């Protein structure tokens with residue numbers, strides 16, 4: 199049973215319908231894209247009545263597929279103006295899938311802009327929308343506590359919550375998903391989807407899977423056999439079996455620094471002298487000293503377990519991670535080398551419901567205006583708080599790096615399609631520049647993570663400082679990633695999948711055994727191309743042109759130390775990345 | 790010749806002074822020493838590695854030169 203739950207916030211009514219046959223092979227990002235493509239007028243106001251917000255577990259949601267419980271959240275992005283799939287860990291995807299839901303589609307908006315609602319989806323499939331006006335303005339952690347107080351003590355549920363940033367319609371607002379302990383610390387962070395949720399008056403979604411078993415398979419034995427092969431590949435590969443579980447994502451800080459590709463001081467250098475304080479190794483040492491947890495999964499069934507909790511000097515929980523992207527954005531890019539300061543900023547972002555990548559890049563742009571100094575942690579905390587507490591610089595910060603740069607006269611703004619770049623410098627890692635420029639998501643590393651071959655020697659090697667092979671590398675990774683996002687697989691499975699051929703086979707063996715459909719290499723790649731085709735067509739209809747598939751002009755003229763290189767991949771190469779779209783669109787019957 | 794050697798993640802336990810840490814130590818090496826020779830002397834575990842000489846990826850058979858910085862990482866990734 200795979201159904202869609204439609205929730206109309208204008209009439210406060212819900213309707214559960216079977217998944218249309220045409221989407222029977224879609225889940226996760228493929229399904230959020232298909233629904234947004236189908237239902238959302240590309241030129242609509244992303245916070246208006248016609249906007250739609252979709253939550254979809256991947257195809258492996260609700261199963262024991264290793265690392266298969268990721269959630270896709272889709273909408274038209276208020277930040278980029280294009281289609282968005284924001285991907286998150288946490289417990290919600292498994293819970294939705296176990297209830298038999300392949301998507302929750304939220305439409306319309308309530309007449310009263312001050313009304314706040316909680317949507318509860320119970321294990322027996324019953325659904326309720328309640329007013330929670332008193333929760334207006336509450337941070338994600340307080341909302342999680344308020345929900346807990348309402349639920350039976352023996353319940354088992356996940357939360358999807360929206361902080362004050364989303365309620366205020368800020369373009370850097372993300373949506374929080376609860377982890378295995380119930381902390382609202384996993385995020386569909388990018389692209390301002392919290393603002394879409396806020397525009398619908400939706401403060402929280404609770405999904406209870408109490409007592410529910412895993413989703414049934416067409417062929418259980420075959421599924422279990424393939425699942426074991428996949429799990430073995432994840433634990434055998436040194437990156438997913440040792441590196442990630444030991445140090446977490448922030449193990450990257452030192453290696454990007456060594457490669458001269460670590461964006462520092464608002465993307466003005468590729469090297470941070472004070473990197474040690476925010477490095478993954480140091481983070482592990484301090485966390486262990488303080489008695490924090492350094493290895494757990496963000497959702498049930500993760501075998502890699504790259505998550506960790508940062509605790510204060512007394513050993514009390516502060517926030518998750520911080521992940522590499524957050525330690526970089528709130529630390530390195532702002533020249534802040536103290537992890538307690540980074541964690542304080544991370545916690546504020548998490549509670550307000552703000553994307554840490556966007557906000558770190560934003561603070562660095564603000565520092566570049568000279569209003570506060572690079573490296574001044576207390577001033578950064580004060581600036582972040584000013585969004586909600588008033589004073590300088592105030593609310594504009596919550597609209598992200600570009601809005602802040604324009605407001606304060608900074609001409610060095612690292613964005614593509616209005617979204618801030620993550621933790622890799624395109625002038626020193628040319629391949630990631632291709633992904634930032636071309637992905638329909640706006641600057642996004644996860645869309646086609648060329649750091650694999652450019653820096654880490656996974657899935658081959660492509661010299662990061664040369665242009666040769668970068669467009670092809672990015673294209674292939676963008677297709678493969680779109681496929682993984684449709685299956686609900688964490689993209690970190692890509693490291694073993696790129697190196698161990700049987701891990702790739704195990705994915706389609708699991709898919710075939712789970713669904714009873716035929717899946718093979720061609721079908722996986724076709725799925726990836728179809729996902730990207732929905733996205734490209736939506737963006738074109740929304741008004742995007744080739745000019746939007748470009749890095750900021752200064753990245754082609756201002757050399758980046760220490761390599762003193764500029765971004766040199768040609769426009770023609772960038773424009774070749776999506777050469778498959780017209781043909782795929784025809785095959786899909788979309789053109 | 791003098792070469793600065795930095796070891797990262799769990800490889801830092803292999804620094805000859807036994808002090809760990811990611812800071813580089815100055816090694817006195819014979820002329821013509823290759824990256825692979827340093828790896829053998831340090832008894833690094835037998836697994837793939839990511840090697841940088843002066844911030845560029847380097848092959849393990851490449852020769853080191855006076856004043857170089859050598860940085861070695863175990864197989865790692867994140868995102």
Ligand code: SF4
Pocket residue numbers: 265287494495496497500501502503504505688689690
């Ligand atoms: S590897 Fe990390 S991000 Fe991926 S599913 Fe596990 S805990 Fe979540």
